[in-house]
Amino acid sequence: xxxxTISVLADFLFIQLFKVSQRKGYHAPIVVATxxxxxxxxxxxxxxxxxxFTFSTGAVYTGLFTGVVFISSLSLMTRVLNLVTxxxxxxxxxxxxxxxxxxxxxxxxxxxxxxxxxxxxxxxxALLMMTSGAGKSTGLTGIKTFGLLIGVFLVQGGSHSCxxxxxxxxxxxxxxxxxxxxxxxxxxxxxxxxxxxxxxPKRPELAMGAVIGFYNSIVxxxxxxxxxxxxxxxxxPIMGCSVVLLDNLSAHFFWKxxxxxxxxxxxxxxxxxxxxxx
Numbered sequence: 001x002x003x004x005t006i007s008v009l010a011d012f013l014f015i016q017l018f019k020v021s022q023r024k025g026y027h028a029p030i031v032v033a034t035x036x037x038x039x040x041x042x043x044x045x046x047x048x049x050x051x052x053f054t055f056s057t058g059a060v061y062t063g064l065f066t067g068v069v070f071i072s073s074l075s076l077m078t079r080v081l082n083l084v085t086x087x088x089x090x091x092x093x094x095x096x097x098x099x100x101x102x103x104x105x106x107x108x109x110x111x112x113x114x115x116x117x118x119x120x121x122x123x124x125x126a127l128l129m130m131t132s133g134a135g136k137s138t139g140l141t142g143i144k145t146f147g148l149l150i151g152v153f154l155v156q157g158g159s160h161s162c163x164x165x166x167x168x169x170x171x172x173x174x175x176x177x178x179x180x181x182x183x184x185x186x187x188x189x190x191x192x193x194x195x196x197x198x199x200x201p202k203r204p205e206l207a208m209g210a211v212i213g214f215y216n217s218i219v220x221x222x223x224x225x226x227x228x229x230x231x232x233x234x235x236x237p238i239m240g241c242s243v244v245l246l247d248n249l250s251a252h253f254f255w256k257x258x259x260x261x262x263x264x265x266x267x268x269x270x271x272x273x274x275x276x277x278x
Contacts, residue, residue, distance in 0.1 A: 003226035004235060008242040010219045015247055017212050019255065026205040032074055033190030034201075034209025035216055036067075039183030042217040043176055052176075059174040060181060066162040067185025073155040074186075075193070080148045092149040092156075094127040094244055097236040099157025100164045104232040108168045112233050119276030123237040126273050127244055129266025164232045166224065175224035179217070237277045245270045 021031050047053040055063075081089050101120060104110035112120070166175055194201070227235060245267055252258070 001230075003222065004230050004238060007219075007223050007226045007235075008239055008246070010222050011239065012243050012246045012250075014212070014216060014219050015243065016250065017208075017215060021208045021212070024204070024208070026208055027199065027201075028078060029075075029190060029194055029197075030199070030201045030205045031209040031212065033187050033194055034206050035213035036071075036183040036187030036190060038187075038210045038213025039217045039220065040180050040187060042214055043180040043183070043221075046217075047176060047180065055177050055181070056171070056174060058169055058171055059177045062162070062166060062169060062171060063178040063181025064185050066159070066178065067182040068189070069155065069158050069162050070182060071186040071189045073152075073159045074190075076155050077152055080152055084145055084148055089149065089152060091128055092152040094240055095124050096153045096157035097160060097240040098124060099154065100160040100232050101236050103161050104164065108164075108232075110231050110233045116233065116277050119273045120233070120237045122269055122273035122276065123241045126241055126266045126270035129262050129269065160236065163224065164227060167228050172224075172228040175228070176221060179220045179224065182220075183213075183217075234277060238274055241270045241274055 018031075022028070044053070077089060077093060098120075105112060166172065166178055171178060248263055248267055
């Protein structure tokens with residue numbers, strides 16, 4: 001539980017850094033691409049210093065594929081945010097934790113007791129309540145909106161599942177190499193699309209991305225180490241619900257964003273759901 005708790009706190013602080021970036025009006029694709037490239041550079045230096053800059057075939061394939069999925073998830077979510085209500089997109093993004101949980105049971109033989117199943121279902125309910133109701137309607141048809149949200153759900157769920165697969169592919173000892181390749185791949189693709197858009201990055205955006213990237217290299221390593229020790233059926237519901245819970249409380253008390261009554265009920269349900277899952 002120690003590493004799971006550290007993962008929750010680390011990921012929560014990571015989200016707060018992105019909130020700072022958003023409040024300052026920095027261009028998200030530039031910050032994100034810079035973040036990924038700095039992750040790759042930081043971990044490259046780490047491996048070179050330790051004399052471990054070697055990559056197995058499995059690590060290369062996993063890192064490259066995960067990088068493509070990561071940047072695809074981010075690009076899709078950014079696109080959909082311009083078309084669908086913010087609350088709906090965040091909900092699809094958060095409940096995507098169901099994907100690695102299902103795959104954990106189906107493909108990797110992870111087990112769930114009935115009380116944990118109830119806790120996971122409550123977790124999804126809590127996430128729905130805590131992330132609903134933001135943004136404005138764009139007038140899309142129900143079918144098109146549903147399709148876009150399902151896309152966000154599946155691709156982000158794929159991102160989680162790629163990280164989870166590292167343990168079951170026997171690559172725990174190479175998770176730093178995998179994160180490095182993930183960052184390099186996602187950062188390169190992100191940079192390519194920025195160049196196509198012909199947007200010139202501003203120095204503060206690059207600086208913010210660099211700060212986030214250095215911190216993210218630590219966060220991702222913590223998460224990967226935790227996943228090597230904790231079953232995904234325990235890690236993802238607790239991680240997803242705890243981070244959103246903390247983010248809602250932070251938004252209400254620190255960022256002075258009003259927490260809706262529905263969101264408040266969701267926070268209470270989240271606490272109860274976490275107790276059941278544990």
